[in-house]
Amino acid sequence: MDKIRFATVWLAGCSGCHMSFLDLDEFLIDLADLVEVVYSPVACDLKHYPDNVDVCLVEGAVANQDNLDLLYEVRRKTRLLISFGDCAVTANVPALRNRLSESAAGVLDRGYLELADTNPQRPYAPGIVPELMERVTPLHEIVPIDIFMPGCPPSADRIRATLEPLLQGRTPTMAGREMIKFG
Numbered sequence: 001m002d003k004i005r006f007a008t009v010w011l012a013g014c015s016g017c018h019m020s021f022l023d024l025d026e027f028l029i030d031l032a033d034l035v036e037v038v039y040s041p042v043a044c045d046l047k048h049y050p051d052n053v054d055v056c057l058v059e060g061a062v063a064n065q066d067n068l069d070l071l072y073e074v075r076r077k078t079r080l081l082i083s084f085g086d087c088a089v090t091a092n093v094p095a096l097r098n099r100l101s102e103s104a105a106g107v108l109d110r111g112y113l114e115l116a117d118t119n120p121q122r123p124y125a126p127g128i129v130p131e132l133m134e135r136v137t138p139l140h141e142i143v144p145i146d147i148f149m150p151g152c153p154p155s156a157d158r159i160r161a162t163l164e165p166l167l168q169g170r171t172p173t174m175a176g177r178e179m180i181k182f183g
């Protein structure tokens with residue numbers, strides 16, 4: 001039987017959701033028998049997201065141009081996309097900057113000009129530092145999402161309860177406190 005082509009992606013998040021994924025402990029060994037990890041910051045250092053991915057967990061919100069480009073690519077090449085954690089589902093912590101200003105320029109000015117003690121200047125590294133989006137947004141405002149898995153981070157139990165049915169060809173039931181409580 002062909003293994004499921006499995007990926008995880010890290011956008012604008014703290015990597016805590018990926019740390020929770022690693023808390024799956026011995027289930028990771030079971031998982032390794034069933035899936036081929038084709039892209040993940042915790043397992044391989046590929047520069048490009050591959051074609052024909054079956055399942056992908058996407059952590060983090062969309063905060064910059066790199067996040068946006070990667071999310072479009074992931075959606076195009078992935079059969080089942082899971083919005084993984086509160087930052088992906090609601091934009092959560094990265095979106096705190098949305099309250100500060102309607103624009104990325106306003107946020108940068110506040111951080112690098114108004115609050116600078118010495119040498120106020122905007123960071124400038126074209127082609128190296130990706131451009132900030134004007135607003136930080138959750139994934140579903142940009143691409144269709146198949147499954148929402150909230151949590152900051154989602155517990156290992158919740159991750160397992162989501163992935164296990166999927167690996168058996170069933171749809172997980174994302175309902176009830178254990179599966180969809182935020183925070």
Ligand code: SF4
Binds near residue numbers: 013059088152154
């Ligand atoms: S949902 Fe929480 S743990 Fe996950 S990336 Fe966001 S802040 Fe970190």
